[in-house]
Amino acid sequence: MATSHTPLAHHFENLEQQHEANTLGMWVFLATEVMFFGGLFTGYAIYRSQYADDFQAASERLIVWLGAVNTAVLICSSLTMALALYSARIGSRKGLIGFLAATMLLGATFLGIKAVEYYIDFEERLIPGYQFDMEQWNKPGGHAEHARDHPVEPQHAELFFVFYFIMTLIHALHMIVGLSVLLVLLVRSIHGRYGAKYFTPIELVGLYWHFVDIIWVFLFPLLYLIRH
Amino acid sequence: MAVSSRHVPSPLPYFLVFMGLLVLTGTTVWVASADLGRWHTTIALTIAVCKGALIVLFFMHGLESSKLTWLVIMGSILWLAIMLGGTFSDYLTRRQDEQIRNPTAANWGTRKTGGGASVRLLNTLSPPRCGRGGSACG
Numbered sequence: 001m002a003t004s005h006t007p008l009a010h011h012f013e014n015l016e017q018q019h020e021a022n023t024l025g026m027w028v029f030l031a032t033e034v035m036f037f038g039g040l041f042t043g044y045a046i047y048r049s050q051y052a053d054d055f056q057a058a059s060e061r062l063i064v065w066l067g068a069v070n071t072a073v074l075i076c077s078s079l080t081m082a083l084a085l086y087s088a089r090i091g092s093r094k095g096l097i098g099f100l101a102a103t104m105l106l107g108a109t110f111l112g113i114k115a116v117e118y119y120i121d122f123e124e125r126l127i128p129g130y131q132f133d134m135e136q137w138n139k140p141g142g143h144a145e146h147a148r149d150h151p152v153e154p155q156h157a158e159l160f161f162v163f164y165f166i167m168t169l170i171h172a173l174h175m176i177v178g179l180s181v182l183l184v185l186l187v188r189s190i191h192g193r194y195g196a197k198y199f200t201p202i203e204l205v206g207l208y209w210h211f212v213d214i215i216w217v218f219l220f221p222l223l224y225l226i227r228h
Numbered sequence: 229m230a231v232s233s234r235h236v237p238s239p240l241p242y243f244l245v246f247m248g249l250l251v252l253t254g255t256t257v258w259v260a261s262a263d264l265g266r267w268h269t270t271i272a273l274t275i276a277v278c279k280g281a282l283i284v285l286f287f288m289h290g291l292e293s294s295k296l297t298w299l300v301i302m303g304s305i306l307w308l309a310i311m312l313g314g315t316f317s318d319y320l321t322r323r324q325d326e327q328i329r330n331p332t333a334a335n336w337g338t339r340k341t342g343g344g345a346s347v348r349l350l351n352t353l354s355p356p357r358c359g360r361g362g363s364a365c366g
Contacts, residue, residue, distance in 0.1 A: 020294065023293075023297065024294075024296055024297060024300065027297050027300040027301065028300055030300075030304070031300050031301075031303060031304035031307075034304040034305075034307070034308055035304070035307060035308070035311070038307075038308045038311055038312070039311070041312075042311055042312055042315050045312070045316070046315065046316075046319055049319070049320075050319075064257065064260070068253060068254075068257050071253050072250060072253060075246060075249045075250060075253065076246075078246075078249075078283065078287050079242055079243070079245075079246040079287075081287070082239075082242045082286075082287045083239060083242060086236070086237075086239045086242070089236045090236055196236075203289075206287075206288070207288055210283050210284075210287045210288045211288075213283060213287075214279075214280045214283050214284070217276050217279045217280055217283070218273075218276045218280070220253075220256075220276075221256050221260070221272035221273070221275070221276055222272070222273075222276075225256065225257065225260035225268075225272055226268075226269075227260050227261070227268045
């Protein structure tokens with residue numbers, strides 16, 4: 001396909017049919033991703049319902065405003081991604097390049113903020129299995145925001161952080177994959193490969209990017225906003 | 229119908245959806261600090277589902293997608309529901325079995341841990357009379 005002049009693969013009748021098939025294929029891939037993350041969400045839900053108080057105590061150690069800012073950053077990047085596709089469809093190469101670059105910048109910002117959060121977690125010894133501080137949870141005048149009926153079980157708090165790190169790291173990995181693909185799109189857009197007639201790759205990567213946004217939309221309240 | 233290059237939708241809905249998503253994000257943060265009793269998780273998840281729906285319908289062009297695409301979308305939701313429903317129908321009924329077997333265990337729904345997820349859910353459905361956790365009856 002890369003060597004041919006037209007983007008139409010030989011086994012499709014026309015570009016529209018190819019577009020339909022490609023889009024459907026991406027949706028099917030996203031369905032497998034739903035199942036992949038769904039397993040993590042299910043495991044999280046079970047343990048959170050089992051150890052609700054300990055998960056809440058652990059969740060209070062996360063910095064809510066950083067998570068909220070990151071949510072806003074991802075929503076912005078979804079908007080710029082949608083506008084990149086729109087620019088391609090109206091044939092604006094400048095718009096396409098600009099919005100793709102903006103999307104990448106916002107994605108990188110998200111990862112940067114996430115890295116800062118991980119560093120703070122590391123400093124506060126919240127990395128499960130690696131110098132996880134078991135003693136810090138029930139100190140008088142410690143991190144607990146309000147008095148609890150029961151002492152916190154440190155192992156259960158550690159379990160929360162196991163879920164927190166696995167889920168956010170896999171999400172971050174998806175962001176990194178997305179950024180890499182966006183880079184390819186950006187280079188090809190600069191070479192004028194996409195326009196009003198052919199924009200399928202922009203649309204497909206857009207679908208993926210919005211999906212990764214949706215995952216974060218669920219991760220944010222589940223991990224950062226536990227109150228009851 | 230298939231997406232054609234001739235029909236280009238206006239970008240205005242993108243901006244409206246973007247504003248809506250930001251407002252919902254603010255709402256979910258604000259609601260988390262409000263005193264809502266045991267409804268926090270329900271409200272947080274409802275807001276998240278609304279945000280997800282907005283993204284699917286507008287950013288991912290769910291509204292203009294083919295029926296075949298919708299079959300895939302609905303299929304993934306259905307399979308997710310089967311996984312969650314099947315798993316929770318196990319965990320949430322374990323404790324109930326125990327109560328049926330041993331009805332004399334009066335405080336079966338009030339222990340903090342070790343009681344399984346059902347304790348949590350049953351507490352949610354009908355909270356114990358003496359406060360959360362149940363041990364501080366006075």
